[in-house]
Amino acid sequence: GENVGLHLPTLSVQEGDNSIINCAYSNSASDYFIWYKQESGKGPQFIIDIRSNMDKRQGQRVTVLLNKTVKHLSLQIAATQPGDSAVYFCAEGVGYSTLTFGKGTMLLVSP
Amino acid sequence: DAGVIQSPRHEVTEMGQEVTLRCKPISGHNSLFWYRQTMMRGLELLIYFNNNVPIDDSGMPEDRFSAKMPNASFSTLKIQPSEPRDSAVYFCASSPRGQGVNEQYFGPGTRLTVT
Numbered sequence: 050g051e052n053v054g055l056h057l058p059t060l061s062v063q064e065g066d067n068s069i070i071n072c073a074y075s076n077s078a079s080d081y082f083i084w085y086k087q088e089s090g091k092g093p094q095f096i097i098d099i100r101s102n103m104d105k106r107q108g109q110r111v112t113v114l115l116n117k118t119v120k121h122l123s124l125q126i127a128a129t130q131p132g133d134s135a136v137y138f139c140a141e142g143v144g145y146s147t148l149t150f151g152k153g154t155m156l157l158v159s160p
Numbered sequence: 161d162a163g164v165i166q167s168p169r170h171e172v173t174e175m176g177q178e179v180t181l182r183c184k185p186i187s188g189h190n191s192l193f194w195y196r197q198t199m200m201r202g203l204e205l206l207i208y209f210n211n212n213v214p215i216d217d218s219g220m221p222e223d224r225f226s227a228k229m230p231n232a233s234f235s236t237l238k239i240q241p242s243e244p245r246d247s248a249v250y251f252c253a254s255s256p257r258g259q260g261v262n263e264q265y266f267g268p269g270t271r272l273t274v275t
Contacts, residue, residue: 081261092164092251092266093203138203142261147193147216150203 057136059155068126070154072139077120079141083148084113084124088135096124096137126156134158162186164267166252172273178240181270184233185254193264194227194237195251203251209235242274 062068074082080101085093099106099113099122106113112125122139136155140148165184173179185192193208207217209229217227224243229235239246249271253264 083263085266092253092269095263095265098263144261146261147205147208148261148264152202 057153057155059157061157061159062129064129064131064158064160066129068124068129068133068156068158070124070126070137070156072122072124072151072154074120074122074139074141074151076141076143076149077117079143081142081148082113082115082122083140083142084111084122085138085140085150086133086135087138087153093138129156129158131158131160164252164254164265166250166267166270168270169268170271170273172275173242174275175243176241177274178238179242179246179272179274181237181250181252181272183235183237183252183267185235185252186256186265187233189254189256189265191255191257191264192229192235193253193255194235195253195266197249197251197269198247206237239272242272244274247272247274 083098084096086096087093097108097111097113099115104115110127114123126133134157136153138150138153140150142148167182191210194206195203196206197203206219207227208215212229225239227237249269251266251269253266255262255264
């Protein structure tokens with residue numbers, strides 16, 4: 050979803066659950082997508098990226114899924130831990146452009 | 161690798177004063193980006209450099225903002241004169257390749273408060 054003003058969409062999960070964070074991107078020509086994690090008081094941290102010639106990419110405990118038909122990107126976090134609590138941003142890019150960032154989703158993990 | 165280094169981490173200044181933010185990108189990275197983050201507007205790209213040359217400064221809000229990259233290991237973002245609405249967290253990021261869009265690595269940010 051999209052945040053409006055001060056309100057970020059929030060996903061609350063229990064420790065050990067799997068988390069899915071969704072992102073609708075805007076440019077059908079975008080060919081590069083990336084997820085960042087931002088903890089309070091820190092800069093965004095690269096998690097995983099994917100190019101448009103793929104529809105799935107896996108990392109350590111994370112999976113990114115890309116559905117170009119509906120312009121949708123998701124980040125799946127397996128066995129979510131309290132340390133995963135942060136704001137997660139998706140970003141898109143095309144060709145030689147820079148990244149365009151979404152507004153972010155807050156993930157809250159309860160022990 | 162030390163990552164992207166920014167200084168100062170916090171800056172409090174009075175309206176009308178000049179503010180200079182500094183950034184050292186990751187060694188070997190070709191591109192450098194300056195962003196501003198606020199709760200209301202999220203993460204906004206201000207300007208980016210490729211091989212020390214400014215490529216796109218369309219995100220710079222006003223003439224009060226200027227950025228330079230005199231060499232591959234140093235960049236500055238200057239606000240003169242500063243205004244309360246400039247209060248935000250300013251991030252510098254660098255990217256390993258200059259051709260095409262790729263992952264960017266962010267610094268810890270400078271939290272600017274203009275009173």
